[in-house]
Amino acid sequence: MRRILAYAVAAIVHVLSIGCLALGAWLCTRDFPAVWLLPGVVLLALGGLTMPRPPAMPKHAVRLSRVEAPELYAVVERVCAGLGVRRPRVVAADDRFDAASGVAGLLRRRYLVVGAPLWASLDARGRVALLALELGRFAPGDPSRSPVTGWVDHSLAELESLLEPQRDKSLRALQDPAVLAAMSTRVGGPVGGDQSLVWIVELLLFPVTWVLRGALALLRRAYLALLRPDAIRAVHAADATAARVAGSAAVAEVLLTRWLTPSIVTVLRRDARAGDHAGAAAWAQRRAPVLPLVAAWPALAAEIRAAHPVAPAGGDGGAGEYPPSLGQRVAALPPEEPGELDLDSSGTDAELEPVYRRMVGDLRAG
Template sequence: MPTLARPETCPDCTAPLDGDPGFPVWCPGCEWNLLVEPAAAPGRLTPREQRRAARAERRTAERERAVRARSELVYEQVAGGSPAHRDPAVRLAVALAGLVHLTTLLVLAGSVALLVGDAWPLRVLGAVGLLIAFVLRPRPGRPGENDRPVGRAEAPALYALADRVAAAVGAPPVDVIVLSDEFNASFGRTGLRNRGVLTIGLTLWTVFTPAQRVAMLAHEFGHAVNGDHRRGRWLGFALRALHEWYRLTVPERLTASGDHYVLILAGHLQRLVMLLVNGAVAGLLTALDRLTVRSGQAAEYRADALAAAVAGTAAAQSMLESLLLGTTVESVLMRRRNRLVRARRDDRADAAELRADLVERVAAVPAVERERRLRLSARTLGSVDQTHPPTHLRVRLVGQRPQVTEPLVVLTDEQGAAIEAELAPHWERMSRELLRG
């Protein structure tokens, strides 16, 4: 099949096109081919199918307009200097979280009351209730399958950098650093002692420049001081409990058959009750998410401002833009996985080469492709995840603030080399896991 030639001028505005052959061609002037629409399915739709598709398209467009309006409203409020006061929606979310905790306490108290009773069937119910209360207890989030904690004695240089950045932000020192295989980073509190946990994705750390690493750390530590309610214990524990409720109330498929009409009827009734409870839990999770999305996005903007203040405006902006390069990282991993499968060779040599390949490929992404991905964020409201504002708005707001050209924290070559030496064993292990997929 012949390869289609890349156009030299834009078909819409006739502007000259320039770009790397390894990336999609598009026009920065009129945004021709910015978003490649999926090919239409073969065959003609019936009138009924056309009406159904049109309704679905309208609903999707309405949801997108609502999300865009909400995101732009939060952006305008933060850009306008609105104080970080308590959002009325957050107050309602806090109240709903209180109901969740109260329900857990009622289950616990009722179970204890049943256990001290005289009737053994009630004691059995009490034991079951205690088990349920134990499952629903407030607890920290679960680490990822490949997450590995690193202690201070094992990585003193990394902790020294983290402590410097935390002090510059005004946050307490981190208690533990966890290494992850994800192209992401996060900060949160865990346990009854409210220990600070910083999670660093090694692929993200690998492709970031020293200044971007400082900006990333400053952003994450910013969540310790920016009033992000979602990362607090009250709302966080409630959300985790609701996720457990949802998992426990998923109705199972009925297996009873034959002439056991009573069992079949009881099974249908049980399934109906579980469906209702599961739907109510899902609705409560959705409500909490919508009630906290505005305050959560505002907190992300404030964390970005702290990143710029500590690492400099240019470093903060480039760090945010590099978050859009996750597909480039994944393409490198996919290519190397396929190479291993075809060659049937051990992955140790590839693990040693992977770091250099990732750094080279990300650094080689041309400016026109980085601009395309930033504009795609504006077109499709692309973000790190649903809890973050669109990336293009984050970059824009950092650029609109007073420019910071003298960073408070600088990662020197010597310090960076010491950190790389500490992370080398972890990178070798984790890269092999990444290559195995």
């Protein structure tokens, strides 16, 4: 019944968006130009905003070809073979202390994005565990990867963000006496009628947008509540498969490392800035190879994990807005899984050196 309700909500969103587009197009072309043009445009905009669309790849990700990163592609293919899933079509890297996988575009192309800081902070077993955690999500049963339920959730999230009031466009800021005085001084006179009309319209639209945003938020939360059991089951299944391939201890270390992101990034930034002085020494340091620098990062991350050996009871599990907590994921891991794969990924560091250099530069710049 729960899955039927989830698919029913998704079908309603699909039908309503297509209906708004069709009705809006009909109103815009009826006795053109006529009074029906304005509601037709509004319906077209609403249909376009609510139309379920596939998510895109993460921004600022640098795609890596097989020629540029043969070692990384080889490791990814070995992990995919161990998991029993198809390999991703796109392998990319970015500067985030994270990793991501999913399907993008209408063609549902599978992608894998490896964060250079996180990759550099893990040893060989941890890298295999990271890939297994992300690639294991391609197994069937995850509602966030479904073209029906996943696309609807993405569209509802986009629409909810559009209705969120912006700080720089807030009505309270525009009504601030200091703002009014500055505007009056700049234009050389009192506030005009056009600005007053804008404020009146905002006053009238504010309760409408507030109600719409609240209703949309409730709808999305209820929809995610319907998907939550299947999402939790899919995450636990992916974790168990990753533990079989990479080992339970390595998977637990990766989960803990991702939860400790703020602390580890602070240490890595301090390590990247060590000895950074002005003048010729700074220029020489920026031109120096970064591989010897990042080679010490797995030990730094291990020290931070040793200071936090117990997984927290809460925290985002790194799988969207409705995953199990980190503590639940670590507790559900098989306790005695040694891992089937022990791959050497040291060759990937040389392939990712351009990304490492940009990452180190960003860390030094703050």
